[in-house]
Amino acid sequence: MRDRILDAVERILVSGGADAVRLDAVAAEAGVSKGGLLHHFRSKQALIEGVLERLMARFEAELPPAGSPPGAFTRAWLDASIPDTDAPAQSDADRVSVALLAGLSGGPEVLAALRRYYETWQHRLADDGLDPATATLVRLAVDGWWMARLLNLAPPADDLHRQVRARLTAMIEEGA
Template sequence: MRDRILDAAERMLVSGGADAIRLDAVAARAEVSKGGLLHHFRSKQALVEGVLERLVERFEATLPPPGSPPGAFTRAWLDASIPEADVSAREHGDQVSVALLAALSGGPEVLGVLRGCYERWQRRIADDGLDPVTATLVRLAVDGWWMARLLDLAPPRDDLHVQVRARLAAMAGEGA
């Protein structure tokens, strides 16, 4: 039941943003009683935090373990966030975007969870065996790119998408 509730909340975040997350609406979409939802998530904030935590777990499962070859973490960051071909963020199932929406809509406590994850991830990026400046530039470029994709703020399209991604992949491979 918990996963069904989180699935419904995720879909609602993507389709309607933070305003779509109302406990009664999520319960209806998940086809559970409001009491069943409240058994797992005592508040909207707890629900949004649950969405974020599950997405972070999924994202981290795609990342290589410590001690992987140089550049592996930075390349995985790119691969998990930006598809090789230009497809819409919705088609890509952009989990990072959902996590961002969840963090922004959950208040300072939920945003604090994401900030803690980013601190840990940045340490991994900086210690990835690449020049830390290059690795950090790749992370920041990827983060900006998925933000542009999420908000449709003129993200690179078509061949430019492919070329920019290839350049970032080359940067992530430098020194590997």
């Protein structure tokens, strides 16, 4: 039931933003009673924290372990965040955007958890066997890209999407 509830929160975050996450709306979307919801999550804050933790664990599972070949972590960062071809905004490829939204809307505790993940990931990028500036540039480009997708701020589309992704991939391969 916990995953069903978190799935509902994700759908609500994507379709309506953090303001739409209300206990009654989540219970209805998940098809559970409000009491069943409260058994697993005591507050809106707990729901958002649960979404963030689950999404960060999924994202982490897509990243290679320490000691992988040079550039593997940076390449996995790109692959896990930006699809090879342009996909409509709010698709499954944008799940990490939901985590960002949760982090920004969940209060200081949730934002602090997101920051801890990023600190760890930045250290892994810097130690990925590439020039740390190149790895960080790729991370910042990817983060900006999915933020543009999340907010529909003129994200690269179609051929430009493929060209930008190819340029980032080339940066990683040249540095490895």
